[in-house]
Amino acid sequence: xxxxxxxxxxxxxxxxxxxxxxxxxxxxxxxxxxxxxxxxxxxxxxxxxxxxxxxxxxxxxxxxxxxxxxxxxxxxxxxxxxxxxxxxxxxxxxxxxxxxxxxxxxxxxxxxxxxxxxxxxxxxxxxxxxxxxxxxxxxxxxxxxxxxxxxxxxxxxxxxxxxxxxxxxxxxxxxxxxxxxxxxxxx
Numbered sequence: 001x002x003x004x005x006x007x008x009x010x011x012x013x014x015x016x017x018x019x020x021x022x023x024x025x026x027x028x029x030x031x032x033x034x035x036x037x038x039x040x041x042x043x044x045x046x047x048x049x050x051x052x053x054x055x056x057x058x059x060x061x062x063x064x065x066x067x068x069x070x071x072x073x074x075x076x077x078x079x080x081x082x083x084x085x086x087x088x089x090x091x092x093x094x095x096x097x098x099x100x101x102x103x104x105x106x107x108x109x110x111x112x113x114x115x116x117x118x119x120x121x122x123x124x125x126x127x128x129x130x131x132x133x134x135x136x137x138x139x140x141x142x143x144x145x146x147x148x149x150x151x152x153x154x155x156x157x158x159x160x161x162x163x164x165x166x167x168x169x170x171x172x173x174x175x176x177x178x179x180x181x182x183x184x185x186x187x
């Protein structure tokens with residue numbers, strides 16, 4: 001069974017808004033590129049899918065936009081080519097190498113996990129909360145930003161039950177960011 005990995009940037013006070021942390025640098029983009037490349041497929045909710053598509057989809061011209069610097073291109077290429085599954089009850093269709101996930105979320109994600117491969121990746125806020133509540137996340141990666149945001153959506157706010165985790169890897173970046181990889185402890 002391929003594992004479901006949840007990765008997200010989070011500030012020291014728990015904010016997980018995509019603009020609350022430090023601006024990405026070359027080192028953090030290498031990390032996020034590696035995270036994308038570890039996954040056979042990406043799992044998005046509608047909001048995250050639309051946000052990622054607007055930023056990282058290769059333009060029809062085939063040329064990346066001028067705002068993108070060279071060290072961002074490997075991440076853009078990794079996410080652009082990845083297979084994507086989008087959980088949405090409001091979208092009527094998706095493209096960008098994506099398919100809609102409909103019906104019972106738990107059953108649908110269990111089916112995706114049963115497919116052969118190295119892993120699934122999920123990001124965002126709302127969908128990972130639902131998946132954590134269902135006990136479907138096999139690994140959590142919190143990229144902790146040395147920032148106090150003071151406002152914004154917070155990490156896994158509203159989680160129904162406590163999830164105990166064990167630290168399996170820690171990586172510190174030159175910027176002061178720390179990537180912490182955890183796995184749930186099973187009883």
